Amino acid sequence: MTAPPLALVAGTGFSDLDALEDRREQTVETPFGPARVTHGTWHDLPVVFLARHGPGHSVPPHLVNYRANVRALADLGARDVVAVNVTGSVDPDLEPGDLLCLDDFVDFTKQRPLTFHDGSGPEGVVHTDVSTPYDPDLRREILDAAAAVGTPVRDGGVYAAFEGPRFETAAEIRLARLAGADVAGMTGVPEVVLAREAGLRYAALSLVVNPATGVGDASEPITMDEIEAALARSRTAVLAVLDELVHTRATFEGES
Template structure:
């Protein structure tokens, strides 16, 4: 039986997973445009890796072709997706380097295509349920992988997605916090809802890299130097969680394929 590939999507600071073997680059053409992906193997499991911002971080968050990206993963046979989002901390208890496994989101974007079902497709208008936008089973896998890898992670968090590419104002962050947001980012929506529309089981790891605007005692501008420094010291934690998740999947799948003991 051919294993369906695991989809991994990442953005700022995660342009190469490092552990993929036998990699090939492929452009996947969809009805919504082209998506560039890396095909490879990790612990013997097929993986499709997609970096949202393209080569050299050339695509800003509001211009990422989220529909093409998700459709490409689905067309390649992906069923499960683990995404990585680099975020600013809205909850004052969060510090740079902290990890969360998200369980809900707020959408403050304004101009992105947000659905496959815009009335022009054969399916017509479709209303997709997102009571649990981050799949409980994949979330559990990520949490268990983090525990096994010895990486502390918060179980749950609300992601507030803003349009970008500018950072948020103090007032926008205050509004998001009043609405219950824990972290702010620019790429998690509509990616998560498109995955639901495509029937993919999707979970996301949030890596906090800075306090959001006006959060905490410091009131300094957010800089890419600050973000890059946290990424340099904390990206390994995210990769360790992903490595453990894939390794566990490989072990369980191998046991399933071997069948019951005689």
């Protein structure tokens, strides 16, 4: 019996996974539109990789078809989703290159389709429990993998989701901090909620690449050059954590 694929989802700075072997591209048709994925193996483990922003980072965060993406992963048989989010730090103690394994979120988005359930389906109106939005067991896999390769990862963190594609104002970041946020980004929601609705286990590794607006030296604007430089320094550490997680899974499944 073929094991279900592990789903990996990533955005800025992670548009490709060089470690994947036996690569095969597929466009998955869903009721919400098409989703482009890459099938492959990593340490002989079946993996399906989805780049949120599409080929060449061509789709801005507010236009990502999150429903199609998550539905495609579920339709392909994935049960577990490990996501990578690139973020700005709301917590002033966080610096570019720091990593967090998220455990909660606050949603400041305004116009995205947030659910698979619009009330018209046979299930009627659905209210999804998100008291534990990020799966504890999958989070533990990320933290254990990070410890095994010696990469520090904060255990827990609150993700503030903003609409984008503009960066947040200083006032918005102050509001997020009052709400308990540690990092701010543009892609983590509704992805985590949709995964929950689809019955998928979901966990996210957040990479800090810049101080959010008003955090630190407020006189310095956020630039893509700054973000890309932080990504260049930190991408290897993120990939090392993913590699160890996949290797551990492959070893376990090979023994079972």
